Amino acid sequence: MKRSLIRYLPLLLLAAGWELVARLELVSSTALPPLSDVIAAWVDMIKDGELVTNGASSLYRAAVGLALSVIVGTLVGISMAWWKPVNVLVAPLVEVFYPLPKSALIPVTVIWLGFGDGSKILLIFLGCMLPVTLGAFNGARSSEQVLVWSARSMGASRLRMLWDVVLPSAMPELLNGIRTALALAFILLVSSELIVAQKGFGYLIGFLGANGTYDAMYAVVFTVAFLGFAADRIYQMFVHRVLLWRQ
Amino acid sequence: MASAAQIVIDRVNHLYRPPRGREVLALDQVSFEVANREFVALLGPSGCGKSTLLYLIGGFLPVETGAITVDGKKVTGPGPDRGIVFQHFALFPWKTVRGNILYGLERQGMPKEQREKRAMEYIELVGLSGFEDSYPSQLSGGMKQRTAIARTLAFDPNILLMDEPFGALDAQTRGLMQSELLRIWQRTPKTVIFVTHDVQEAVYLADRVAVMSARPGRIKAVVGTKFEKNDPDIFKAKPFVEKVDEIWHLVREEAIKAQGTRA
Numbered sequence: 091m092k093r094s095l096i097r098y099l100p101l102l103l104l105a106a107g108w109e110l111v112a113r114l115e116l117v118s119s120t121a122l123p124p125l126s127d128v129i130a131a132w133v134d135m136i137k138d139g140e141l142v143t144n145g146a147s148s149l150y151r152a153a154v155g156l157a158l159s160v161i162v163g164t165l166v167g168i169s170m171a172w173w174k175p176v177n178v179l180v181a182p183l184v185e186v187f188y189p190l191p192k193s194a195l196i197p198v199t200v201i202w203l204g205f206g207d208g209s210k211i212l213l214i215f216l217g218c219m220l221p222v223t224l225g226a227f228n229g230a231r232s233s234e235q236v237l238v239w240s241a242r243s244m245g246a247s248r249l250r251m252l253w254d255v256v257l258p259s260a261m262p263e264l265l266n267g268i269r270t271a272l273a274l275a276f277i278l279l280v281s282s283e284l285i286v287a288q289k290g291f292g293y294l295i296g297f298l299g300a301n302g303t304y305d306a307m308y309a310v311v312f313t314v315a316f317l318g319f320a321a322d323r324i325y326q327m328f329v330h331r332v333l334l335w336r337q
Numbered sequence: 338m339a340s341a342a343q344i345v346i347d348r349v350n351h352l353y354r355p356p357r358g359r360e361v362l363a364l365d366q367v368s369f370e371v372a373n374r375e376f377v378a379l380l381g382p383s384g385c386g387k388s389t390l391l392y393l394i395g396g397f398l399p400v401e402t403g404a405i406t407v408d409g410k411k412v413t414g415p416g417p418d419r420g421i422v423f424q425h426f427a428l429f430p431w432k433t434v435r436g437n438i439l440y441g442l443e444r445q446g447m448p449k450e451q452r453e454k455r456a457m458e459y460i461e462l463v464g465l466s467g468f469e470d471s472y473p474s475q476l477s478g479g480m481k482q483r484t485a486i487a488r489t490l491a492f493d494p495n496i497l498l499m500d501e502p503f504g505a506l507d508a509q510t511r512g513l514m515q516s517e518l519l520r521i522w523q524r525t526p527k528t529v530i531f532v533t534h535d536v537q538e539a540v541y542l543a544d545r546v547a548v549m550s551a552r553p554g555r556i557k558a559v560v561g562t563k564f565e566k567n568d569p570d571i572f573k574a575k576p577f578v579e580k581v582d583e584i585w586h587l588v589r590e591e592a593i594k595a596q597g598t599r600a
Contacts, residue, residue, distance in 0.1 A: 239392075239423075241429075243420060244420075244444050245444035
């Protein structure tokens with residue numbers, strides 16, 4: 091308790107400094123509304139349900155997009171590592187697509203799937219798939235020959251061996267790739283909602299900003315930041331449990 | 338040979354193709370037979386292809402020229418009739434001792450209750466009671482290898498292939514593991530092919546020792562090495578010492594040749 095208090099002390103100092111600077115009107119209150127106002131706006135938005143409904147639709151998009159990218163990315167990555175023809179076919183696509191800033195695809199996904207959930211899910215899926223694919227690919231390639239042989243000699247079929255040996259061997263790198271994807275999912279979610287959406291966190295930030303209700307806008311920004319932080323923390327706890335065997 | 342051969346290796350060649358560079362003839366016209374329940378050691382200098390021969394019998398590498406038959410059937414791939422123990426244990430690091438041993442039993446489709454019972458029996462057999470739930474990373478080298486041996490014995494293969502199984506262990510542990518392997522083998526006799534470069538180990542464990550030549554590997558000589566293994570003073574007995582000496586000379590010539598070809 092005491093240690094985590096010390097750890098987050100800089101944040102508390104920042105919050106106090108912010109409140110002070112805003113209250114003393116050292117900066118314009120439109121640029122930086124006092125923190126207490128932001129908190130009050132947050133409580134209001136929770137009460138009237140605005141934050142909850144928009145948040146739910148955002149989290150739904152992020153969760154579906156990310157889940158799809160994990161499933162497809164893992165399958166593609168392991169297939170690339172295990173079947174040469176798949177690698178020959180897919181590797182150039184990955185190479186070309188990897189450095190492309192995925193936010194550039196926002197208009198493209200909107201043209202394809204419209205303003206609703208579909209375009210956001212597609213964008214998050216496309217953006218998050220590559221780190222997962224590469225994690226699975228590199229992890230699967232590092233699986234040890236003798237482990238594969240052991241499983242085969244104990245009666246595992248080829249497919250079974252992929253599941254029993256190659257997937258767990260790939261797990262550390264795969265989980266790393268998924269962590270990157272998790273962060274990307276939030277980035278892509280908010281940026282796509284900022285540009286074209288009728289609900290969601292990003293939409294709310296853009297809408298409140300345009301209306302000049304800056305305290306509420308800050309409240310949403312903080313909510314997103316906190317959710318991103320919490321998601322990463324929970325994910326790391328999950329990874330720790332899954333990789334317990336590594337000590 | 339007392340009984341019909343169980344494993345027949347018939348004029349097997351093997352070309353090793355490195356990703357870069359020239360291909361190397363690893364095995365040259367190797368022919369050899371192993372009887373049912375016989376303990377044979379494959380001995381030779383490093384790089385002579387003894388492990389390659391073992392992997393071919395295991396079905397892990399394709400037999401390109403010649404043929405290997407096991408119980409009259411051509412080897413075309415790995416199978417649970419041939420269990421293998423590797424030098425570096427090859428345990429699944431994400432499974433506990435029990436999980437590793439259960440794995441083969443699951444793949445054989447043994448009912449749950451029966452395989453739990455079998456796993457505990459083998460954990461006890463190799464003296465790992467109390468470590469069932471440990472992960473390999475928490476075990477010493479000797480314990481890892483005992484787990485690997487238990488894992489392979491538990492699904493009861495007819496043939497046990499061992500690839501320098503004690504090579505990564507310290508001298509004391511190695512000695513203990515050798516007598517333990519003999520004890521287990523005497524209780525549950527199986528056909529064993531044991532790859533090693535340790536002459537004394539080969540003579541002590543095996544009924545016959547096949548000495549391989551430097552690359553390209555051939556069977557240079559086959560020497561009978563049946564002794565009363567339970568004699569605690571066997572290592573000092575004159576016939577044993579002389580046998581070790583005889584085989585050691587055979588291996589030494591090849592080791593020198595191997596050095597020469599590499600220089």
